[in-house]
Amino acid sequence: MYIKHADYNLSLKDLNTFAVNVTAKKIIFVSTISLLINIWHKCKTSKVPFIILGEGSNILFLENYLGIVVINRIKGINITEKNNFWYLHVNSGEIWHDLVQYTLKIGLFGLENLAYIPGCVGSAAIQNIGAYGLEIKNVCNYVDIISLNNASIQRINLQQCNFSYRNSIFQTKYNYGYAVLSVGIKLSKIWKPIIFHSFFKNINLIQINPYKIFNTIYNIRKKKYLILRK
Ligand SMILES: Cc1cc2nc3c(=O)[nH]c(=O)nc-3n(C[C@H](O)[C@H](O)[C@H](O)COP(=O)(O)OP(=O)(O)OC[C@H]3O[C@@H](n4cnc5c(N)ncnc54)[C@H](O)[C@@H]3O)c2cc1C
CATH class of the missing domain: 3.30.465.10 (Uridine Diphospho-n-acetylenolpyruvylglucosamine Reductase; domain 3)
Known part of the structure; x- marks a missing residue:
């Protein structure tokens, strides 16, 4: 079992894409189902709000979170x-x-x-x-x-x-x-390119392959969202 309490004064700044500098009562990184369930039951018993997050890229915190934030790191x-x-x-x-x-x-x-x-x-x-x-x-x-x-x-x-x-x-x-x-x-196992989207009108489709699609999209997105991943 692996519990990591956040090292940043319980700030959620680095755990949401908008980097909103709000706090939580506790932030717990969870890598097992048993820990997830355990935290849920503790929150329920003590009537503390509970939320599970992935990378926090589809959530906008408007104020401090008065409960436990579980960061899901159940991997495999x-x-x-x-x-x-x-x-x-x-x-x-x-x-x-x-x-x-x-x-x-x-x-x-x-x-x-x-x-x-x-x-x-x-x-x-x-x-x-x-x-x-x-x-x-x-x-x-x-x-x-x-x-x-x-x-x-x-x-x-x-x-x-x-x-x-x-x-x-x-x-x-x-x-x-x-x-x-x-x-x-x-x-x-039989790969068919998905290239009907208007985005692909401006792309050189000669010798198209999955890597070319990946690289083209990756490079465009990276320019847009450079701030997200260093
Ligand atoms: C710059 C940028 C670009 C984006 N581009 C796209 C795009 O092209 N296409 C697109 O579809 N989306 C896009 N999104 C939206 C975002 O990437 C997706 O919605 C993504 O799936 C969110 O993942 P997350 O792990 O960050 O979710 P979070 O923000 O961590 O969580 C989102 C919601 O899901 C809940 N949740 C998370 N994990 C679990 C779980 N295991 N069990 C139950 N509930 C859970 C949370 O409680 C929360 O309510 C973009 C977002 C950003 C910031």
Whole structure:
């Protein structure tokens, strides 16, 4: 078990993209399910507010948070190969962009359009992230969630996720009292470039390949969001 209390006077400044300098009662980095559940129950018993964050890139703090902020770092990637697909089981605390980079590095293609979107894998499913013609719903196989109250884990299949534009069932039915634990991703072994988005009109598509798409998107985004990752 690994607990790291933040070293910055409980400031959330470095833990949200807008770098809003607010504080929390406590900030706890969590890398195990048992710790997550433990904190939830303590908060519930003592009536202290609880929030789970990934990279804090889709949240705007307007004032100090009078509760416990859990920073999800439950990590791990498991890959299996079957017939025409690669199946990835990715824990929710993995950094989304690192996952995209990793898949390309090992020769698995299909996530390149979603390069350099800030945030964690769990939040990516919650928000149904999307860019340049691809959304996570196009590659998602299932999402595993946990009920924080009774620790039961449930697999939500693609249809049940109710994905729509930047939305999913994890923002409604499975919101408070649940956490996203892992995301199942299915990547075809037969790569087809997704280049219908207007963005690609100005790109040289000769000898297009996943790395070229990744690099083009990465470089453009990097210029825009230089401030995000040093
Ligand atoms: C510069 C910039 C560019 C962006 N570009 C894009 C883009 O191109 N496309 C796009 O779709 N989005 C984009 N976004 C939005 C953002 O990247 C996504 O919404 C991302 O998924 C947020 O991830 P996060 O881990 O930072 O979420 P956080 O901000 O940490 O959390 C977001 C919400 O999810 C909840 N949550 C987080 N993890 C869990 C969990 N495991 N279980 C339950 N609840 C959880 C939090 O409580 C919070 O309510 C951009 C954001 C920024 C700042």
